[in-house]
Amino acid sequence: MGNNPGNGVRTSSLASRSELSDFLAGVERRAFKQALFAVRDEDTALDIVQDTMLKLSEKYGGRPANELPLLFQRILQNTIRDFYRRQKVRSTWTTLFSSFSSSDDDDSDPLDSLPTHEHSPLGNPHGSLEQSQVVAAIEKEIEKLPPRQREAFLLRYWEELDIAETAIAMGCSEGSVKTHCSRATHTLAVALKAKGIEL
Amino acid sequence: MNKTTDEADLAARIRGMLDQGTAEISQKASLRLYEARCDALRHQGAAVAALSLAGIGHTLGSSFHRHYRGILALVALAVGAMGVQVWQNEQEAAALAEIDSELLGDEVPPSAYTDQGFLEWLQQISESDEESLPE
Known part of the structure; x- marks a missing residue:
């Protein structure tokens, strides 16, 4: 899709099993992160990605390979929105019983959510740690976006x-996409600058 | 540098950082993603099977369209034969019902018509009536 390598060639051949497998393998980690930014719970994010993969494979597994990225993103965004809807219904009930819950979650330090390194990063350990901190801080700011x-x-x-594909995936106009992107980039720039992060 | 270029430039740098983040997801999450992918690939066959069933339906449908005149003629013939059979049965039933009603309406009980002596007497009576008729 877009500028991704190999997507410039528009073929109408149906996706084979290996093409679908390669596509899913290439997109699954980013999809997981997208869902995690949205729902902030690892198990729920994994469930969302699993549902998305299953729906894509069942309903659109026979579609041409070049259509898979947009279809996948549409399904993913719809599945995340379904989660929001369910959460909204649930929250109307839970707020009745959880008025004493603490509200200081937003003040948590981004470093608290640093992932555990299971593989030793290459290069200077001190530099890699700083890099991970920057990544964690950016991910935290992306989570905070509307x-x-x-x-x-x-x-x-x-x-x-x-822009056109993003509009289709989001179910909105191209103008809205431009506005959302511009505001998001501005918000991120300000937030990162405030943290002293220069990219 | 204009605003759009600045935006794209910052976005490209953030993209690089986000890509690094995907390399650091937990082993548990990686395993579940792998399992989800395998599960999804197993279900790709479901859509293909559904398409095959649709193909069988299409074949049957197109075969009907090719021979529908002959099929309709056979169906009409069968319906006509059944209609004639039903009409004949109704006619026979009506005739039997008429005889039954005449027998039951007569003064002589129906059992008398099975008595041989009564039949002979009836024949003699009818013959004597014919002889006594004026020329």
Whole structure:
């Protein structure tokens, strides 16, 4: 899709099993992160990605390979939105019983969510740690973005969909995509600058 | 540098950082993603099977369209034969019902018509009636 290598060639041949497998293997980690930014729970994010993969394979597994990225993103965004809807219904009940819960989650240090390194990073350990801190800080700021801005930013700049494809995946106008992307980038720039992070 | 270029430039750098982040996801999450992918690939066959069933339906449908005139003629013939059979049965039933009603409406009980003596007497009576008729 977009500027991804190999996507410039528009073929109409149906996706083979290996093509579908390669596509899913290439997109699954980014999809997991996208879902994690949105729902902030690892198990729920994994469930969302699993549902998305299953729906794509069952319903659109026979579609041409070049259509898979956009179809996958549409399903992923819809599945995340379904989660929001269910959560909204659930929260109306839980707020009745959880008025004493603490509200200081937003003040948590981004470093608390640093992932455990299971493989030793190459190069200077001190430099790698700093790099991981920067990555964690950026991910935290992306989590804080309003959902539609985050969705537009990630689809447009991480998944590298073009504006029209992003609009289709989000179910909105191209103008809205541009606005969401612009606001998200501005918010991220300000937030990272405030943290002293220069990219 | 204009605003759009600045935006794309910053986004490209953030993209690089996000890509690094994907390399650091937990082993548990990696395993579940792998399992989800395998599960999804197993279900790719479901869509293909559904397409095959649709193909069988299409074949049957196109065969009907090719021979529908002959099939309709056979169906009409069968319906006509069944109609004639039903009409004949109704006619026979009506005739039997008429005889039954005449027998039951007569003063002589129906059992008398099975008595041989009564039949002979009836024949003699009818013959004597014919002889006594004026020329």
